[in-house]
Amino acid sequence: MISDHITSLGYRLERTDDPKIVAPLLKACALEPVTTESSAGWQPHEYLLACTRAGGIAACVGWTRGPRQVIIHSLAVAQPSRGSGIGGGLLATVMGELMEQKPVESMWLNTDSGSARRLFSSFGFQTIEADDTPDIVREHPLFKTAGPYARTMARRYNTGHRGLDNYAFRLIQNDTPEATLPHGSVFFFRQFASVIEGSYRGGTVVRGHLLGYIHDQALKFCWHHFTDAGRLMSGDGNIIMDQLPDGRRELREVFEGSGELLLREV
Structure with missing residues (x-):
């Protein structure tokens, strides 16, 4: 399991x-x-837990796996750990590892929280109408008992051509000369026409940002970030995008x- 970014935040993982x-x-x-017990x-x-050095649980993500779908039923972050990035980091770890172990067609959830919907949207989840929800998901007890204000969201894979937005x-x-981020660090992308914007943080990087444009399957970009040692670093590069058989994409930059550098979609 790729978890260096979780360790860099001061947590350890448990299942x-x-x-x-x-x-x-x-x-x-x-x-x-x-x-509820798992359905047929x-x-x-x-559950994947992020635990503090003192033994407390700072955050958790819970799920159940079906034949072609995953339901994510729990995401919680303790008040003292909010804003640290552990919630998004833990969710990225779960989604990435589930797809690495055995790819699925889609991941599903219900939430009535606006802030939760914004977080999940940044991971490619979209709000789905009930009629577009598969029967096996809709009939699961976790969905049948959802509250009246809950909204169904899905992250679908192998959906054909799509950009990098959200x-x-x-x-x-990352074994490049300027490598500072720990493995597992999360990059969040937005796209406006051909313009790509990304944000990241982790390890010694307090905040990072990249800006570029995409043409065909290539991304030309510049980046800058600020470290906890007070150092401002910057550079530029070219990334090639490839698609995996399960529908996820990889962004790869090779320095002769x-x-x-390799980024893989969650």
């Missing part, structure tokens, strides 16, 4: 299938713990004789 462990955090975040065709519920990528490899 559990026991909802009682995460129930206090979910309740503190005004979320209902999962009490769905695997047992699982998609997130994880840093898989001096390393490679």
